[in-house]
Amino acid sequence: MSITEFITRYFIEPVMSTQGYNIYNTLAYAFLFLVGIYLAGRLFKQMGMKIDEELFWSLVPFVFLGGVVRALSQYTFVNGEGLLPPSFWFFTPGIYILIAGFAIVSLGISRTLKKEQPSRVMYILGGTPAVIGLAYILVKAANYGEFLKVISISLIVGVLLFGVVFKFWQGLISKANTLIISGFILDTTTTTIATAYFGYAPEHVLTGLISSANPFLFLPFKLSLIIAALYYIEKDSSEGEKWIFKLGLLILGLPHGIHDSMQLLMGV
Helix, strand or coil: CCHHHHHHHHHHHHHHHCCCCCHHHHHHHHHHHHHHHHHHHHHHHHCCCCCCHHHHHHHHHHHHHHHHHHHHHHHHHHHCCCCCCCCHHHCCCHHHHHHHHHHHHHHHHHHHHCCCCHHHHHHHHHHHHHHHHHHHHHHHCCCHHHHHHHHHHHHHHHHHHHHHHHHHCHHHCCHHHHHHHHHHHHHHHHHHHHHHHCCCCCCCHHHHHHHHHCHHHHHHHHHHHHHHHHHHHHHHCCHHHHHHHHHHHHHHHHHHHHHHHHHHHHCC
16 A cells, blocks of 8 residues: 555545544544644743633633534535535544634734733634534534433533542642533533444544443543543643643543534434
């Protein structure tokens, strides 16, 4: 197999056909994601921005937007019509590049328009298209019953998990950590329920491997990893490192939870 054939089979075709991930593009995307998080930290510093909780929250609308855009594009791919066309820029890895570029441009605009509290401008720039996309999804919703089941189970899992965290690791209880953990709860619960009961095939290699044994093993496995990651971030990271790592975890969890749940809601 030539290099061109290898790249076509394992990188280009999965993107164009939305087949998901294989071991080769998974490893490549993981490496690029780590590089991207590192470069983002360097860029924020060069822009004179403090990497702190305010920056974290100002980027949350863009993370949410990424999940909404991914779901909208998947809807069009399946149904042949929709708000957004299937495109490289709306699937992995293009969606990460698109949203990151939009967020960086928005940061520049927000600092120019409102230097004291740029986060307010960021909420508008990132939140407005996300709300518009979410409204379209609600109009196209076809599976409210299944969606409500996922939300209900997510709430139960969340109550149980946060109860354990509060009892044994109270240092992890914060607004940011709650959002991060909630994103992964939504992601893992939706994936587990959709795989076990609705015939959905997991996109990710590790998810598929675990789900092939038992879909319900994926839930405790992934949530345990996230709790452990947050524990060590809180324990061993400097202030700037802590927030850039938390942003990375948020990006790995919340958009997937939104995409998976919205995809289930629209029946695609």
